Amino acid sequence: MNNCMFCHTELVENQTITLSNEHCLFLQLDQFQVKGTQLEGSGLIVPRKHREAAFDLTEAEWNATYSLLQEVKTYIDEKHRPHGYNLGWNCEYVAGQSIFHAHLHVIPRYDDEPMAGKGIRYFLKSKDNVRA
Incomplete structure (x- = not known):
């Protein structure tokens, strides 16, 4: 894939390969935001070979x-000391995938951030406030 930003990491400014192994990379951006909030340590685990979805x-x-995820957690825990994590895959457009190279979101969460306590269930609740 000639224009895939995960196959060609040099296409994205301020993107760093922080950790890696034989099959995967952990990529971080200098300014990674979730819902407008800077969440220190956030990044993506991507396969080295182009795979469209998980x-x-x-x-x-x-x-x-899995192996790299364990290393990433140790790295983020030591460097940023988060209070929790969100992990996630989006597969296919209808599920929110916008870059069609498989990638696992690793998002450290902090007690003092605006969305603290708002995990995946928060976004899955219906209008009637039924728990997912």
Whole structure:
């Protein structure tokens, strides 16, 4: 993929490969924001080979993703000391995927941020306030 920002990490300014292994990279941006809030340490785990969605990963890539996720958590815990995490895959356009190279969001969460306590269930609640 010639124009894929995860296949060609040099296409994105201020993007850093922070950690990696044989099959995956952990990418971070200098200014990564979630809902307008700077969440220090946030990044993405992406396979080195172009895979459109998480369902396309090989078993070796799944294992490498898990292994790298453990390293990423240790790194973020030591550097930023978050109070929690959100992890997530968006697969296909209708589910919110906008970059069609599989990527796992790793988002550290902090007690003092505006969306603290608002995890995935918060966004899944219906208008009737029914728990997801």
